[in-house]
Each structure stands twice: as structure tokens, then as C-alpha cells.
Amino acid sequence: MALPLVYVAALPAIAGVVSHLAYFIHGEHMLTAYKLVIAALFCPPTVIALLTILAGLPLSHAALLTSVSYGAYMTALFTSILVYRAFFHPLRRFPGPRLARLSQFYHFFHIRTKVDNYRHLDRLHAQYGEYVRVGPNLLSISDPDMIEIIFHPQSNFNKAEWYDIANPLLNLVQLRDRAEHDRRRRHGWDLAFTTKALRSYDSRVIKYADQFVAQMQGRAGQAVNVTDWLEWYAFDVMGDLAFGRSFKALEKGQSHIYIDTMHQTSALPLGCLGTLPWVIQTMTALVPPRLNPFMTLVRYSDECIEERKQRKPTEPDIMTPILAAGPFYEDPKADALLLVGDARLIIIAGSDTSASALIHSFYELGRDANVVRRIREELEQHGIRNDDSLSITQLQYLEYLNAFINETLRMHPTNPGGLFRLTPPGGVKIGGHYLPGGVKVVNPHYTVLRSPKAFVAPNEFIPERWTTRPELIRNKKAFCPFSQGRFACIGRNLALNELRAVISKSVLEFDISFAPGETGRALLEDSKDIFTMSLARLELRFTKRSQK
Structure with a gap:
């Protein structure tokens, strides 16, 4: 007997939340981002092929199961990300555009035509003050007193x-390790x-x-x-x-x-x-x-x-x-x-x-x-x-x-x-x-x-x-x-x-x-x-x- 689709979606949804809290929320992932993109693109067709070939499921049924489980995983993952960014992130108390706290693409959207990043930041500081949250994990600081603190030779930044x-x-310039x-x-x-x-x-x-x-x-x-x-x-x-x-x-x-x-x-x-x-x-x-x-x-x-x-x-x-x-x-x-x-x-x-x-x-x-x-x-x-x-x-x-x-x-x-x-x-x-x-x-x-x-x-x-x-x-x-x-x-x-x-x-x-x-x-x-x-x-x- 086929499982109800709600059960098919439940485990992937839990996995989506867990993967965010256990993996994506920690450390840096820029150098592996392309692997994640490849996985996101090729996982669904690969799973469909496996279900069809190895499990003998009809193509339409394999596609349905994969779509439901994959959709549940991605929905739960991004919901968890957005909720965390909006309500639990360490930068949540800093002022800034509401949409900027959810996605860095907000910044891209506003500068894409004139390519005027510094003017966009200047406008935000004029509106919100010296400390502005301009991205999910990006704080723009125009307080002159912070320059020495951040860039001093003994700074830990x-x-x-x-x-x-x-x-x-x-x-x-791109060598991040201080000793190197x-x-x-x-x-x-x-x-x-x-x-x-x-x-x-x-x-x-x-x-x-x-x-x-x-x-x-x-x-x-x-x-x-x-x-x-x-x-x-x-x-x-x-x-x-x-x-x-x-x-x-x-x-x-x-x-x-x-x-x-x-x-x-x-x-x-x-x-x-x-x-x-x-x-x-x-x-x-x-x-x-x-x-x-x-x-x-x-x-x-x-x-x-x-x-x-x-x-x-x-x-x-x-x-x-x-x-x-x-x-x-x-x-x-x-x-x-x-x-x-x-x-x-x-x-x-x-x-x-x-x-x-x-x-x-x-x-x-x-x-x-x-x-x-x-x-x-x-x-x-x-x-x-x-x-x-x-x-x-x-x-x-x-x-x-x-x-x-x-x-x-x-x-x-x-x-x-x-x-x-x-x-x-x-x-x-x-x-x-x-x-x-x-x-x-x-x-x-x-x-x-x-x-x-x-x-x-x-x-x-x-x-x-x-x-x-x-x-x-x-x-x-x-x-x-x-x-x-x-x-x-x-x-x-x-x-x-x-x-x-x-x-x-x-x-x-x-x-x-x-x-x-x-x-x-x-x-x-x-x-x-x-x-x-x-x-x-x-x-x-x-x-x-x-x-x-």
C-alpha cells in the first residue's frame, strides 16, 4: 500500500530543518557552494532514475514522490533559514531594511542598475544611523570610532x-591566514x-x-x-x-x-x-x-x-x-x-x-x-x-x-x-x-x-x-x-x-x-x-x- 504523501514529505522536511541547524548555520560554505548547486540540480533526476530502475516504480509515480520529498526538504530548509535570519540571528536588533535581513539579493537588486554600492550604503546610513544591517549576516558600520578597533594591527578581526x-x-591580499x-x-x-x-x-x-x-x-x-x-x-x-x-x-x-x-x-x-x-x-x-x-x-x-x-x-x-x-x-x-x-x-x-x-x-x-x-x-x-x-x-x-x-x-x-x-x-x-x-x-x-x-x-x-x-x-x-x-x-x-x-x-x-x-x-x-x-x-x- 502506498504511503500518504504527507508521510513522504515528513522526513525530508525534518531533514531540511536539521541540515540548516546542524550544517548551514555553522562555518563558511562559499568554496563548496558550487557543489551544493550541482547537488540541488542533479539530485532530483538522479533519485527519479534510481526509483524507476531499481525500485521498478512507474516514471510518473517516481517523479511525484521525488517532487514531494524534494519540495518538502527545500521548503523546510529555506523556511528555517528565513525564520532564523528574521528572529534569531545575532544581528536581529540592528536597524535596516526588512528584506535585507532575509536575503543578500536585496542589496543586489538595489545596485544592479547603477552599480553604486557605496552610495546605496550611504543612503542606508543616512536613514538608519551608524550601524545598519544590510544583509542576513552583514553589518555596515559608519562609526569612525570603530575604524581603529577593526583595523588596528593588534585587532582580532x-x-x-x-x-x-x-x-x-x-x-x-587574498591570503586570509595571518601567519601565511x-x-x-x-x-x-x-x-x-x-x-x-x-x-x-x-x-x-x-x-x-x-x-x-x-x-x-x-x-x-x-x-x-x-x-x-x-x-x-x-x-x-x-x-x-x-x-x-x-x-x-x-x-x-x-x-x-x-x-x-x-x-x-x-x-x-x-x-x-x-x-x-x-x-x-x-x-x-x-x-x-x-x-x-x-x-x-x-x-x-x-x-x-x-x-x-x-x-x-x-x-x-x-x-x-x-x-x-x-x-x-x-x-x-x-x-x-x-x-x-x-x-x-x-x-x-x-x-x-x-x-x-x-x-x-x-x-x-x-x-x-x-x-x-x-x-x-x-x-x-x-x-x-x-x-x-x-x-x-x-x-x-x-x-x-x-x-x-x-x-x-x-x-x-x-x-x-x-x-x-x-x-x-x-x-x-x-x-x-x-x-x-x-x-x-x-x-x-x-x-x-x-x-x-x-x-x-x-x-x-x-x-x-x-x-x-x-x-x-x-x-x-x-x-x-x-x-x-x-x-x-x-x-x-x-x-x-x-x-x-x-x-x-x-x-x-x-x-x-x-x-x-x-x-x-x-x-x-x-x-x-x-x-x-x-x-x-x-x-x-x-x-x-x-x-x-
């Missing part, structure tokens, strides 16, 4: 599973960014700054889309310093396939799905490599690394001490993947962030002629001219120039949406509530750096707050454009040198202004948050100075 997004293709990360930094990376090493890079930074200025001289008085040109400058510098060869984008006046592919493959994954890393990991695992456009970057990086191994550059580059350090992992395959990942990191992280800072710097230069005048006067007071005598070391300690760069990084952070961290294993008290270990938090830099708790007149561009008006800074520790602690950006000083060089040479050579019809609105409103920034057009006019 660790990197969230977001950093496994490209696993097994890892790099220095520290060991990798000592394995060549630290030597690549010593003061001595930076001095050896100076001539190449200057070389490409000169190329940028030369291209602007040829376009003097015209409307120029500096978004492209400054991006090409940043990528040319890092291509040379990473592989000993430039992308030659500045020289040719056109983009490179590596640059184009990077932006094309980052908008949807990192822009829209950045808070759903398991989806990206699953897509990467299931899509054949030949159909995955991201693999173009990997293959190009691999080719560059192999070519770089075969020769010794005339001048040391970033890869010199990294390659000289030898294998990092015993497994040759894992070591090769890490090296390719590190090469990709040098190019993308080193170029994209510098380009973002540069483009916003030139936005501020074009917006206010007084700023251009102040920087130029400071340079000339120190006897600095745009000729062969100009050196990076001359620029390092110029007070107003550095204040201008700091204010640009404050107003226009290169990673505006923030970094993902996990609460310590022993738990922590945040916003008046105790949170156990394993809860994800993010600090949206755009919102934090415009907090009135940290800065007076936070939405005004005032470089003097870093020089003659320190009273405009209420919490200096909130300002960490390159992060801080053991996971801080290792290329900070190189990025600053790039900024100082091209800004100085440009203001010495030109008067800089918005091109006719340019307001900067497109740059500020249409740029996309892809973890770093994919910036919209900014058209400026470079006018040759009549007197120097």
Missing part, C-alpha cells in the same frame, strides 16, 4: 570569506617596497609622467577625457614595474586589451555581486575556462610572468625580489597560481586605485583654480621646475601638495564601499550589542570619511584641514585610505609618488580647468563601484602657461 572569491587563484600573509610579505614583497627599491622606480614614474604631460601639450586648449589618459598613465607605470614592460597606452594614445578586459569583467561580478561572493565563486567553478572572460586576464598575467622569468631587466622591478625569493609553496601548481595572482594584483590593485585617486585629483584641480595656484606656488617656492632636475624626493614633504592629496583621498576614497571583516572568534561588543565570532562587518569608507564625527564640514574640500586648520579634523584615526595594520596596502608610498609626480608636472606646465559644458556630474554620479572604481568621463582643458 580577520578577513571575511570575500577574499576567497577567486580561489584557488590567490594573491597577497605575513610570511608571504617577507617572501620578496617587503623588499620590493623598501625606500631603496622605491628610489629605483622613480625614473620610470617620472618617465610616464613626462609622457602624460607631452600628450596634454599636444592637446592644449582642447577638451580632453583625462579619465582615459590618467588611467593609461597608472597602468603603464605598473606594467613597467611589474613585468619590466609598459602597456604603451600613453605612447599610442589608446587602451590595452588588459585594461579593457579588466573593466568589462569586473562590473557585474565585483560591482553588483560583491556582497554575494559565493555566486561569483560558483560561476567561476562551473563556467568552462574558455568561456570565462576573466581568464583572459589570468592568461595574460601568466604570459607576462613567464616572459619576465626568462630575462633580467636592466633596472630592478617589483618582481625582482619576489622571483628571487624562490617558491613559496611546495606544490608547484599552487605556487604558479600564487605568482600569477600576485602579478594580477600588482597591475589591477596598483593601477586601478592610483588611477582613481589621480582622476579625482584632477577633478579638484579643474574645479578650483586656486588649488592649482597654491600647489604651483609651493613648488616654485622650493625651486622645483618641470625639467630634468625634478625628482620624487623633492616632492615628498611638500606640505600643501600632500594636504591636497590627503583631502582628495578623503573625499574620493579609492575603495568607497569598504573592506569586509569577520568579528573575532571570541565575539565582540559593537553598537551596544554583543556579536559572536563569524559575523561579517564592512566599513563604507565614503560614508566614514564624510562623517561629522570625524571631520568638520565633511562634505567640503578643504586641504588646509591637513595643514593650518587641524581643528577641522575630529578623529584623524578614521582616515586610512590605504587601510592600516598588518593588511595595509604595501604599495602606499609608490602610489603617493605617482600622484605627486604627475600632479606637480601638470600644474607647473598648465592651467587646468573644466572643458566647456563639463560640470563633473558624470564622474561623481555615473562612476561604478567595482570594489575599486570604474570612473566615468571627465573632460578638462589644459592651457599652456604663458609664464613659468
Whole structure:
């Protein structure tokens, strides 16, 4: 006699609740998500086939039993998940959109069109306050006082599973284990960014700054889309310093396939799905490599690394001490993947962030002629001219120039949406509530750096707050454009040198202004948050100075 369907459904329903409470609610499952997706897709037809072949059931009856039991399991599983998230999760007492506590896809739905993650977070903080639950297990914190607590060198907060997004293709930044990360930094990376090493890079930074200025001289008085040109400058510098060869984008006046592919493959994954890393990991695992456009970057990086191994550059580059350090992992395959990942990191992280800072710097230069005048006067007071005598070391300690760069990084952070961290294993008290270990938090830099708790007149561009008006800074520790602690950006000083060089040479050579019809609105409103920034057009006019 056939069992009533209610009995067929009972055991799977119980199993659904138990699997949530015993498995899914504990630990991380991002790296196995693709296996769960495969199981969810292929289990039903497999069970139907087994019931039909081995148990001799009619196909229709086998399909009915499977549908009822599978449906009961999935219904119970997701009901248990939703009930837990809504009423029992450690973040239940924090304010935020009601639907955001049930699914991270709520976040995706709201940013999918404009890819404006940081602006979405900023709007939520304006509505709900400094502590906002923006996902089932994600708390966004715009309280400036929490920056040091979370990112201090002695902090017990660790990197969230977001950093496994490209696993097994890892790099220095994506190493989550602290001991492994520290060991990798000592394995060549630290030597690549010593003061001595930076001095050896100076001539190449200057070389490409000169190329940028030369291209602007040829376009003097015209409307120029500096978004492209400054991006090409940043990528040319890092291509040379990473592989000993430039992308030659500045020289040719056109983009490179590596640059184009990077932006094309980052908008949807990192822009829209950045808070759903398991989806990206699953897509990467299931899509054949030949159909995955991201693999173009990997293959190009691999080719560059192999070519770089075969020769010794005339001048040391970033890869010199990294390659000289030898294998990092015993497994040759894992070591090769890490090296390719590190090469990709040098190019993308080193170029994209510098380009973002540069483009916003030139936005501020074009917006206010007084700023251009102040920087130029400071340079000339120190006897600095745009000729062969100009050196990076001359620029390092110029007070107003550095204040201008700091204010640009404050107003226009290169990673505006923030970094993902996990609460310590022993738990922590945040916003008046105790949170156990394993809860994800993010600090949206755009919102934090415009907090009135940290800065007076936070939405005004005032470089003097870093020089003659320190009273405009209420919490200096909130300002960490390159992060801080053991996971801080290792290329900070190189990025600053790039900024100082091209800004100085440009203001010495030109008067800089918005091109006719340019307001900067497109740059500020249409740029996309892809973890770093994919910036919209900014058209400026470079006018040759009549007197120097």
C-alpha cells in the first residue's frame, strides 16, 4: 500500500530543518557552494532514475514522490533559514531594511542598475544611523570610532570569506591566514617596497609622467577625457614595474586589451555581486575556462610572468625580489597560481586605485583654480621646475601638495564601499550589542570619511584641514585610505609618488580647468563601484602657461 504523501514529505522536511541547524548555520560554505548547486540540480533526476530502475516504480509515480520529498526538504530548509535570519540571528536588533535581513539579493537588486554600492550604503546610513544591517549576516558600520578597533594591527578581526572569491587563484591580499600573509610579505614583497627599491622606480614614474604631460601639450586648449589618459598613465607605470614592460597606452594614445578586459569583467561580478561572493565563486567553478572572460586576464598575467622569468631587466622591478625569493609553496601548481595572482594584483590593485585617486585629483584641480595656484606656488617656492632636475624626493614633504592629496583621498576614497571583516572568534561588543565570532562587518569608507564625527564640514574640500586648520579634523584615526595594520596596502608610498609626480608636472606646465559644458556630474554620479572604481568621463582643458 502506498504511503500518504504527507508521510513522504515528513522526513525530508525534518531533514531540511536539521541540515540548516546542524550544517548551514555553522562555518563558511562559499568554496563548496558550487557543489551544493550541482547537488540541488542533479539530485532530483538522479533519485527519479534510481526509483524507476531499481525500485521498478512507474516514471510518473517516481517523479511525484521525488517532487514531494524534494519540495518538502527545500521548503523546510529555506523556511528555517528565513525564520532564523528574521528572529534569531545575532544581528536581529540592528536597524535596516526588512528584506535585507532575509536575503543578500536585496542589496543586489538595489545596485544592479547603477552599480553604486557605496552610495546605496550611504543612503542606508543616512536613514538608519551608524550601524545598519544590510544583509542576513552583514553589518555596515559608519562609526569612525570603530575604524581603529577593526583595523588596528593588534585587532582580532580577520578577513571575511570575500577574499576567497577567486580561489584557488590567490594573491597577497587574498591570503586570509595571518601567519601565511605575513610570511608571504617577507617572501620578496617587503623588499620590493623598501625606500631603496622605491628610489629605483622613480625614473620610470617620472618617465610616464613626462609622457602624460607631452600628450596634454599636444592637446592644449582642447577638451580632453583625462579619465582615459590618467588611467593609461597608472597602468603603464605598473606594467613597467611589474613585468619590466609598459602597456604603451600613453605612447599610442589608446587602451590595452588588459585594461579593457579588466573593466568589462569586473562590473557585474565585483560591482553588483560583491556582497554575494559565493555566486561569483560558483560561476567561476562551473563556467568552462574558455568561456570565462576573466581568464583572459589570468592568461595574460601568466604570459607576462613567464616572459619576465626568462630575462633580467636592466633596472630592478617589483618582481625582482619576489622571483628571487624562490617558491613559496611546495606544490608547484599552487605556487604558479600564487605568482600569477600576485602579478594580477600588482597591475589591477596598483593601477586601478592610483588611477582613481589621480582622476579625482584632477577633478579638484579643474574645479578650483586656486588649488592649482597654491600647489604651483609651493613648488616654485622650493625651486622645483618641470625639467630634468625634478625628482620624487623633492616632492615628498611638500606640505600643501600632500594636504591636497590627503583631502582628495578623503573625499574620493579609492575603495568607497569598504573592506569586509569577520568579528573575532571570541565575539565582540559593537553598537551596544554583543556579536559572536563569524559575523561579517564592512566599513563604507565614503560614508566614514564624510562623517561629522570625524571631520568638520565633511562634505567640503578643504586641504588646509591637513595643514593650518587641524581643528577641522575630529578623529584623524578614521582616515586610512590605504587601510592600516598588518593588511595595509604595501604599495602606499609608490602610489603617493605617482600622484605627486604627475600632479606637480601638470600644474607647473598648465592651467587646468573644466572643458566647456563639463560640470563633473558624470564622474561623481555615473562612476561604478567595482570594489575599486570604474570612473566615468571627465573632460578638462589644459592651457599652456604663458609664464613659468
